Amino acid sequence: MSGTHAIRRPGSAEPAGGGPFDLLLVPPNPRMGWRVLPARVVAMCVVELQKLRHDRTELYTRAVQPALWLLIFGETFTRIKAIPTGGIPYIDFLAPGIIAQSAMFIAIFYGIMIIWERDAGILTKLLVTPTPRSALISGKAFASGVKALIQAAVVIVIATVLGVAMTWNPLKLLGVAVAVVLGSAFFSCLSITIAGIVLTRDRLMGIGQAITMPLFFASNALYPVAIMPGWLRAISLVNPLTYQVDALRGLLLGTPSHLLLDYGVLAFAAVLGITAASSLLGRLAR
Template identity: 80%
Template sequence: MSAVPAVPPPASAETQTEAEPDGLRLLLTPPLARTGWQVVPARVVAMCVVELQKLRHDRSELYTRAIQPALWLLIFGETFTRLRAIPTGNVPYLDYLAPGIIAQSAMFIAIFYGIQIIWERDSGVLTKLLVTPTPRAALVMGKAFASGVKAVIQAVVVIVIAALLGVALTWNPLRLLGVAAAVVLGSAFFSCLSVTIAGIVLTRDRLMGIGQAITMPLFFASNALYPVALMPGWLKAISTINPLSYQVDALRGLLLGTSDHLGRDFGVLVLAAALAIAAASSLLGRLAR
């Protein structure tokens, strides 16, 4: 009889692990899941990418949203520059107006952002997001800074229009980065304010009505169109607590070099955005119910 070949004993788990290539080991071993606040940067980036994809598929939104600021600069700005009815010192009125129109355009985009949250609630998307381990504040921040992406693109359009009209704007890259930061912070505040209102009223119709009711008062109770010194006392008090005033002041200081309060302006914008994010996060669960 022929001898039966000996069967080698099975390799131990440690031997198999050592024999496996590093790449195969990575495929078989799942990475550690991100938990808690580790997902915040990823969520913010993901939301911003989604907004950019929307704009890539539908560029008409950029063109239609550029009409209103162009009309403000072409009609209102050019007319009052010729009339010299609003004293703005050594700065031409059109130059003075341009940063205010940038802030106005960003606010008009962000203030109705709560409608998207309500649509996601109605379609079931919001409920799916809330059952993930992502913190609610991270979801709100993702939405807030995604609205800032649209606002920055809108700001670029307004700056180009203003430059074509002869507005003396700075082209310093660091100052332009500061402009983008101010626009994003202002948009974060107003979009979270919109989400907060959505969490209170719960319906799109009510949100539309309230949004339309507060946009123009916020705009006219700021220094976007005229200096604070020209306002009556009661309007000055409102302008002092209006975040839009600090955003306009920051944009004016960065683009025209007319403000020495950039630290104060950005401090107020950061505080306002943080408070708005906290308020929207607390009401996000109520919106999903």
Template identity: 80%
Template sequence: MSAAPAALPAESAERPDGGPELGLLLVPPKARTGWRLVPARVVAMCAVELQKLRHDRTELYTRAVQPALWLLIFGETFTRLKAIPTGGIPYLDYLAPGIIAQSAMFIAIFYGIMIIWERDSGVLTKLLVTPTPRAALVTGKAFAAGVKAVVQAAVVVVLAAVLGVGMTANPLRLLGVAAAVVLGSAFFSCLSMTIAGIVLTRDRLMGIGQAITMPLFFGSNALYPVDLMPGWLQVVSRANPLSYQVDALRGLLIGTPSHLALDFGVLALATGLGITAASALLGRLAR
């Protein structure tokens, strides 16, 4: 019995009509190795997280209600009172960058709930047995939270512009605003995932998240200058990454004096530490 003819190499396979080769359909693409592996996995995880927005866009609209109320009620009222020294700029202009940072933080600070939900549904266990490094999983989720926060920040910027806030239209400065929002949100989402790895339950995470959001917000320079705070609160403010995010946003959006190199350096360092801590505790969630 004659041997069966050898199969043609995948790269030589052609359609009967002389069309393009089918090699890409028959042979899987080469796996990424070396330095390209982690960035590719981070981008993939970020894309997976962002796909969820296609199924529930109402989350972005409902989360815009709270910052809108801050601008419309708190901002307009204190602009008339002139009770807070802002260096000669209208209080609404001073407040708008702080509300952008606040809305981004509120999105990210409960991101750990999603991790616990993935643990309960078995998704997290499946992710952890893949070759994807844990740091890549955490980083992808963190920067997906940052991209969501950028969309939220865009809504607040439009609302602030409608209210007459004088903000820059410089594309480079707006890119800097997006970078500050992404870094800040990435840190707070990592903080949330770290807390999730410690408390392990959604109820505890919700309680801790609610307990720390207001102190983080009021213990920053989002609503008033640091110089107005008592000494102990000034120390808290200088250790609070939200203060550096707000400082960067004010400098980029409305041109107030800021320390952009320090602000972005602190945000990048805090994000790196957050990714490290969340990665170390990710396996504890799956036990």
């Protein structure tokens, strides 16, 4: 029949037979895996930026806590010189820890958003698309990094106003951004994993509040690992926040650090978090 193009059967070199009603329509293969991941991450980050554009109050309110830490805790302990910091003012030593703390506090409650999406029916719609679950989780995880980067910039500005001597080397600032995003990705995935276990916002809020301060105090954000008691030092060595603070302190202040180890641990933690959260996403949607 002129003007009719034969459609080949899948796995066969021969066209489907007959007339126009015998045509076999083959749908395109769904986009899977790594091809969808970059687009999903970018899309989620754009969504987060749009939310901040429409409501900037979150930026202002979240800047209050780090400002108080630097103004009150930092200035006070700088005067009394109670914590050994290797010859740098305590407020300088503290600033990278507050950057990491602010990023963690944003990310650790990210599971509340995904529970809200489940209750609104959005999560179910996302799961029936051909997008891999790991891509959905990665997009949300690195979207939390966008908020964390904005918060980190706010803390850096406050610290600079207070006289903290930090580097402005573009390559080192890029390294700071990578460390902040990787740390935020892990803590947001930890929150989503907890959400997949407890399934309710109230329980997640309780657990989130119960683990944030222990994670913060069991790191080197406020004091060096060397002065910790043995049991706390052991906990700090498996705490990703410790490695994030070490990287930030080394990049921003030039103190001795272990950047390869720090980035390796943060990347491994982020991958582990994405894997765990992806495996529980289906349970959360039921």
